[in-house]
Amino acid sequence: xxxxxxxxxxxxxxxxxxVTILSACSKSDSNAGNGSASSPAGxxxxxxxPAGxxxxxxxxxxxxxxPITLRMTVWGAPEEVAAYKVAIKKFxxxxxxxxxxxxxxxxxxxxxxxxxxxxxxxPDIAQMESASIAFPLAEQGKFYNLQDxxxxxxxxxxxxxxxxxxxxxxxxxxxxxxPGPESFGLFYNEDIFKDAGxxxxxxxxxxxxxxxxxxxxxxxxxxxxxxxxxxxPAFDPKNIKQFGVNFPTWWGGYSNFIFSNGGDFISEDGKSxxxxxxxxxxxxxxxxxxxxxxxxxxSPVQAKNIPAPNIALQTKKVAMAIDGQWVxxxxxxxxxxxxxxxxxxxxKPMTTVVSGMFxxxxxxxxxxxxxxxxxxxxxxxxxIDLITAGTWMPSYRDWYTDPALLAKxxxxxxxxxxxxxxxxxxxxxxxxxxxxTGYVKNFNKIMDIVNPALDKVWLGQQSAxxxxxxxxxxxxxxxxxxxxxxx
Numbered sequence: 001x002x003x004x005x006x007x008x009x010x011x012x013x014x015x016x017x018x019v020t021i022l023s024a025c026s027k028s029d030s031n032a033g034n035g036s037a038s039s040p041a042g043x044x045x046x047x048x049x050p051a052g053x054x055x056x057x058x059x060x061x062x063x064x065x066x067p068i069t070l071r072m073t074v075w076g077a078p079e080e081v082a083a084y085k086v087a088i089k090k091f092x093x094x095x096x097x098x099x100x101x102x103x104x105x106x107x108x109x110x111x112x113x114x115x116x117x118x119x120x121x122x123p124d125i126a127q128m129e130s131a132s133i134a135f136p137l138a139e140q141g142k143f144y145n146l147q148d149x150x151x152x153x154x155x156x157x158x159x160x161x162x163x164x165x166x167x168x169x170x171x172x173x174x175x176x177x178x179p180g181p182e183s184f185g186l187f188y189n190e191d192i193f194k195d196a197g198x199x200x201x202x203x204x205x206x207x208x209x210x211x212x213x214x215x216x217x218x219x220x221x222x223x224x225x226x227x228x229x230x231x232x233p234a235f236d237p238k239n240i241k242q243f244g245v246n247f248p249t250w251w252g253g254y255s256n257f258i259f260s261n262g263g264d265f266i267s268e269d270g271k272s273x274x275x276x277x278x279x280x281x282x283x284x285x286x287x288x289x290x291x292x293x294x295x296x297x298x299s300p301v302q303a304k305n306i307p308a309p310n311i312a313l314q315t316k317k318v319a320m321a322i323d324g325q326w327v328x329x330x331x332x333x334x335x336x337x338x339x340x341x342x343x344x345x346x347x348k349p350m351t352t353v354v355s356g357m358f359x360x361x362x363x364x365x366x367x368x369x370x371x372x373x374x375x376x377x378x379x380x381x382x383x384i385d386l387i388t389a390g391t392w393m394p395s396y397r398d399w400y401t402d403p404a405l406l407a408k409x410x411x412x413x414x415x416x417x418x419x420x421x422x423x424x425x426x427x428x429x430x431x432x433x434x435x436x437t438g439y440v441k442n443f444n445k446i447m448d449i450v451n452p453a454l455d456k457v458w459l460g461q462q463s464a465x466x467x468x469x470x471x472x473x474x475x476x477x478x479x480x481x482x483x484x485x486x487x
Contacts, residue, residue, distance in 0.1 A: 063095070068366050070373055071101045072125040073116075075109040075356075079386055087382035091373055098369055109133075117142065117361075124364040125374055128176055128357045130167050131437035131444045135483075137359075138175040144360045146174040149371045156375055162397050164353035164434040171486045178355030179378050180392030183428040184256050185351070186344065187327060188320040189313045190337040192242075196221060201320070201341025203419035205349035205427050211286060214344035218244030218296035221319035230295055237295035244296035245320040246306055247287060249458050251436065251447060252354055253322060257283040259433040261346035265440050270482030273475040275450060276468035283346055284457060284464035292460035300458050310334040324354065325424050328390030332414035339417040342427055349431040351424075384408065390415030393428065400429050434484075441480035449475045 074084055081104050088100045103123065105112050110133040113126060117137065128134035137143065147168075150157050158166060165178035186201050193200045198217060202208060209217070219230035222244040228235045230244070247253060258264065263279030266272060274280055290297040298306055298318075306312050309321045310330035321327070322343065331338045343351060358377055364370045376382060380394035387394055387409045399405045410416045410425065437443050453467040462470070481487060 063368050063372065064366065065097060068098045068369055069101060070098060070125065070364075070366060070370055071103060071123040072127075072358075072373070073103045073105055073109075073113055073123045074127040075105055076127070079389065079391065083383040083386040083392075084377065086385070087376045087379065088373075090379075090382055091376040094376075095369070095372065098373075100373060120363075122361050122363045124366065124370045125358055125360050125377075128359045129437075130176065130357060130435070131440075134167065134176055134357060134359055135169065135441075138169045142361055142363075143169075143175040144362055144364075144367060145172075146177060146360065146371075146374075147172055150174065153371075153375070156378065160397055161378075161395055162353075162393075162400060162429060164432050164438070165355050165357075165395055167357050167438050168483055170483055176357030176359045177374065177378060177395070178357045179395055180383065180386065181353050181355045181395060181428065182324050182326050182393060183351040183353050183424060183432060184253070184322060184324055184343060185423045185427075186245075186320055186322055186341040187309060187313065187331065188339060188341065189316065190339050192221060192316060192319045200339060201344075201419075201423075203341050203422035205342050205422070205431055208342045208349050209344040211344055211346050214245075215290070215294055215296065218290070218320065219294060220244070222294075222296045235295070240295065240298075240302075242316050243298050243306075243318045245290065245322060246303070246309065246312060246318040247290055247297040247322050249287075249300060249303075249454070252324065252352060254284060254287055255352045255433075255436055256322075256343055256350055257287060257346055259352065260343070260348055260350040262348075265436045265443075265446070266479055266482060268482075268485075270441070270485045270487075271479065273446070273472055273479050275475070276465070276472045281464045281468055284454070284468070286346070288457045288460065288464060291458060299460075300455065310338075313338055325393065326391050328415040328420075330390075332390050335414075340419045340423045342419075342423040349427060351427050351432050352435055353428060353432045354435045354437075380405075380409070388413055388415065393424075397429070400425055439482050439484040441483060442478050445478045446475050449478065 074081065076084075081102075084102060088102060092098060092100060110129070113133065116122060161177070162181055165181045166174055167176035167178070169175045188201060190200060198220060221242065222230040222240060223242040224236040225239040225241050226236065230237075255265075258275075258280045261279045261283040263277060263283055264274045265280075266274050275284070291299050306317055307315070308330060309323050309327045310333070312318045313321055313331070314334045314336045325340075328340075342349060358374050360367065360370050360374060378395050380387060380396055380399050383392055386392045394400070394409060399409065406421070406425070410421055440446065449471050453462075453471045456462040457464050457467045
């Protein structure tokens with residue numbers, strides 16, 4: 001009997017436990033259902049959940065329901081700021097409990113932001129230039145490692161981004177993501193080629209001009225004030241009315257050809273200054289020869305009288321211009337027959353990808369919400385006006401590979417001529433190199449030494465080898481390694 005009572009007691013205890021468990025499960029399911037209904041997505045689809053009560057979004061698990069204010073700082077032209085506002089509006093609509101304060105710092109951005117950080121007046125997210133401010137702050141431990149977010153997010157990860165827009169303090173420590181990548185191309189006036197009876201630059205990387213072919217065409221398109229081209233023995237290089245090409249002499253311009261020629265700014269192990277090595281020297285000398293030997297490109301002095309690329313090409317001051325794809329916006333507005341070809345090659349097709357970045361400060365009290373904001377800023381749909389105008393390119397890889405998405409920003413647009421997909425889109429995706437500011441430690445201090453020496457090269461006062469050898473020891477003293485090499 002007592003055994004039977006004991007059995008009944010055990011049975012009752014088991015039944016009570018089972019009821020308790022089922023009740024708990026039912027409560028948990030009920031809460032999950034409510035959370036889904038009151039999520040931003042649910043609200044958008046007609047949920048009656050009041051604003052400000054949004055729980056976690058589909059990929060925003062763990063987001064706060066409390067009212068939150070995030071602050072972000074940016075620089076940029078009005079159209080860029082307008083794109084940020086579009087992204088913020090979409091973000092705030094999706095997360096009604098979050099308000100974003102956009103602080104546009106129009107001038108002296110680095111100094112002002114550095115002062116803000118020093119005074120503990122720190123935004124949650126900030127736009128950053130890699131070499132001048134981002135890495136110095138990252139080395140002070142100011143930023144979140146965005147790799148942790150990329151590794152766990154279901155919507156965005158490293159594989160979904162186009163190459164060379166991730167900035168890392170060291171391998172595995174991502175401190176910034178670029179929302180609007182840019183690359184370089186060979187822009188040209190189609191009418192000049194037609195009038196000269198010349199075949200325009202190829203657009204496909206597989207058909208790119210060799211350096212010698214590029215020089216030959218540039219000579220034919222460089223015209224003195226008597227109408228003679230640079231192949232004519234009587235050509236007058238001191239009185240040129242149309243240059244074959246305008247070549248930017250800042251590092252963004254010549255880095256394309258150093259990389260194309262197999263060179264670099266520092267060695268692969270990060271230990272040695274490399275601009276005095278054969279591949280880099282050869283590239284720099286060939287560029288200088290465009291100015292001083294072949295007379296097809298303006299010197300830095302002559303370039304002061306060359307207007308912006310859109311005007312220079314439209315008015316036939318130059319026939320071709322090597323420049324960033326951002327010039328597409330101005331070219332489209334100028335309303336003349338322009339197009340773009342792939343950059344000429346020295347050894348292989350190559351373009352340098354440059355981009356500002358967004359970083360998240362560790363001092364933010366809302367890292368999950370700040371990450372969702374950063375994702376919104378990376379979304380090409382949010383900056384579609386800036387992209388279609390010609391200023392930016394999308395940061396998501398599928399916008400380059402999915403025909404429908406690619407068409408949204410490359411077809412039937414004044415800013416995207418017929419050569420654009422091959423010369424710019426495909427090359428960025430398949431033949432691009434990260435900006436040296438993204439991996440060369442102490443880049444700005446090295447270039448403070450290199451730039452004055454290169455000025456002598458561009459002016460024909462020294463060979464590239466002489467100039468780079470002359471400053472090699474001083475530059476070497478500033479070499480601190482590579483960020484893409486684990487030490």
